[in-house]
Amino acid sequence: MYEYRKLSLEERAALVQERRARGYPPHQPPHPVRDQPYYLLTATCYLHANRMPTPERRQQLLDALFEAFVTAGIEINAWVVLPNHYHLLAHVHNFAMLGRLYRRVHGPTARLWNLEDGLTGSVWYSFADRAIRSDRHYCTTLNYIHYNPVKHRWARSPYAWAESSVHWYLATMGREWLRELWAQYPLRDYGRGWDDAEGS
Secondary structure, eight states: TGGGGGSSSHHHHHHHHHHHHTTTTSSSSSOOOOOOSEEEEEEEEEGGGGOOOOOHHHHHHHHHHHHHHHHHHHHEEEEEEOOEEEEEEEEESSSGGGGHHHHHHHHHHHHHHHHHOOOSOEEEEEEEEOOOOOOHHHHHHHHHHHHHHHHTTTSSSGGSSSSBBBHHHHHHHHHHHHHHHHHHOOOTTTTTTSTTTTTT
């Protein structure tokens, strides 16, 4: 989305034509893999604006996500909510329902936050997904989610960020389990550029 704004009109037209030829929507993230059980789901605020600056607002979003997704039978196995985006690691039994669930969460939160902030216009961009391909990919994704507040410099430690499943794993699995997971499944270049302001 952000790179697109830097392109010339000719480059934009060529990119849209290429996306349509591949069966992708012209301006939104494609969802080509729809038959896997687990996904990393990511949603960003429009233009990466910090529309969730307070713990209360981030918790409000988490509550809405759990209510919508779990009611629909989608299990959320890990999560983190930052001021301008969030990630979920979810067990998805019916990929086709995700768009409807996101609208159920994003529509009301956008209206409420625009009203509270005295703003109009878009709050959310869209959602992107990455199919989980293996146990290693799953475990590395878990670490990626928990490390995200540190990666984006919102916290010095994963444990210092409240709106994260790291606290649930700490309480249920213990610190040693989390340390072993981190040692066994390091991030390396995992996720580079995915949710940066200059990324796609």
